[in-house]
Amino acid sequence: MALRILAAVLAAAAAAVIALPGECPAEEKAVYPASLPPGLQKGREEGEFESTRDGAVMVYIAEGEFEVGSDNADEDEAPRHKVGVSAFFIDKFEVTNEQYGKFLEWWRKAPPAQKKAYSHKDEPAELDHTPAFWQKPKEPPREGEDKSPAEAPSGGAAREEPVPEDPVTGVTWYSAFAYAGWAGKSLPTEVQWEKAAGYDRRTKTVFKYPWGMQKPDFTLLNFLGNVRKPTRVGTYRTGVSPSGCHDMAGNVWEWCLDFYHKDFYKSKAGSTADPVNHFPSPCRVTRGGSYNSDETEVRCAYRDRTRPGESFKDLGFRCVKNVPPPGGEGGGSGN
Numbered sequence: 001m002a003l004r005i006l007a008a009v010l011a012a013a014a015a016a017v018i019a020l021p022g023e024c025p026a027e028e029k030a031v032y033p034a035s036l037p038p039g040l041q042k043g044r045e046e047g048e049f050e051s052t053r054d055g056a057v058m059v060y061i062a063e064g065e066f067e068v069g070s071d072n073a074d075e076d077e078a079p080r081h082k083v084g085v086s087a088f089f090i091d092k093f094e095v096t097n098e099q100y101g102k103f104l105e106w107w108r109k110a111p112p113a114q115k116k117a118y119s120h121k122d123e124p125a126e127l128d129h130t131p132a133f134w135q136k137p138k139e140p141p142r143e144g145e146d147k148s149p150a151e152a153p154s155g156g157a158a159r160e161e162p163v164p165e166d167p168v169t170g171v172t173w174y175s176a177f178a179y180a181g182w183a184g185k186s187l188p189t190e191v192q193w194e195k196a197a198g199y200d201r202r203t204k205t206v207f208k209y210p211w212g213m214q215k216p217d218f219t220l221l222n223f224l225g226n227v228r229k230p231t232r233v234g235t236y237r238t239g240v241s242p243s244g245c246h247d248m249a250g251n252v253w254e255w256c257l258d259f260y261h262k263d264f265y266k267s268k269a270g271s272t273a274d275p276v277n278h279f280p281s282p283c284r285v286t287r288g289g290s291y292n293s294d295e296t297e298v299r300c301a302y303r304d305r306t307r308p309g310e311s312f313k314d315l316g317f318r319c320v321k322n323v324p325p326p327g328g329e330g331g332g333s334g335n
């Protein structure tokens with residue numbers, strides 16, 4: 001009798017194992033676009049794509065509603081509400097010094113008309129897009145001048161050589177905007193950014209932090225002054241977001257496309273499909289916190305802002321590529 005029961009249990013267990021793949025919920029299957037927008041090709045890994053202009057690895061965020069904001073934290077995050085978001089691709093990592101260097105090389109040689117095509121209309125005329133902590137290009141020595149100008153800038157100490165795999169920092173919003181245009185991409189809207197940071201398509205829930213609800217610690221992200229500088233992009237593999245993006249929490253803050261307004265999530269404009277705040281204000285949105293941030297600032301729903309002409313050592317960006325609607329225009333988007 002006992003043997004017969006054991007056999008039945010074993011048979012049931014075997015059946016359960018065989019049945020497992022069939023029980024996989026439909027929404028867990030990866031969703032990919034039917035075709036790729038110009039400037040994007042399949043990446044080396046399954047589910048990854050590569051931007052042909054800057055070589056950035058991108059992931060796909062399928063079209064669909066999600067709940068943006070938060071009801072029990074800062075006032076400007078409320079109310080938590082549903083918004084529809086069209087499909088888009090987003091950089092898996094923050095833009096690196098190496099990638100930004102390619103843009104800068106192009107920029108320094110490009111004819112004015114081409115530069116203008118990627119510049120924002122409010123961009124200050126004197127901006128040359130060199131990050132604040134990089135060496136300016138050397139001017140050729142004039143007739144009769146010392147032909148070996150000092151290496152050190154006026155501040156005294158020589159500037160550090162940027163690490164290629166580190167996120168670029170010290171860039172204004174205008175520089176991030178111009179880079180995105182050059183790369184055939186755009187800056188993320190803050191809602192796109194928030195969806196890529198915290199939305200889990202499999203469970204249709206939004207995480208408090210990119211990795212879930214677990215309290216932040218030094219194995220998950222670069223924050224709280226532990227390292228005191230940016231780390232190479234993608235260092236914290238356990239802190240990856242459900243969509244596969246790295247460093248959405250911490251490392252460096254990230255510029256977004258929108259003007260910041262504290263009541264944007266309360267407004268009608270903030271509740272429509274694909275919301276973006278184009279209504280001018282003194283600041284643009286910055287998201288995700290940095291290596292200096294506390295656990296409040298690295299939440300997916302946390303909204304911050306910075307004046308677009310300012311640059312900081314812990315502020316960088318990543319880009320998105322919008323999927324054009326049928327018959328629509330490609331790549332980037334407006335101001």
Ligand SMILES: [Ca+2]
Binds near residue numbers: 094247248249288289
């Ligand atoms: Ca970040």
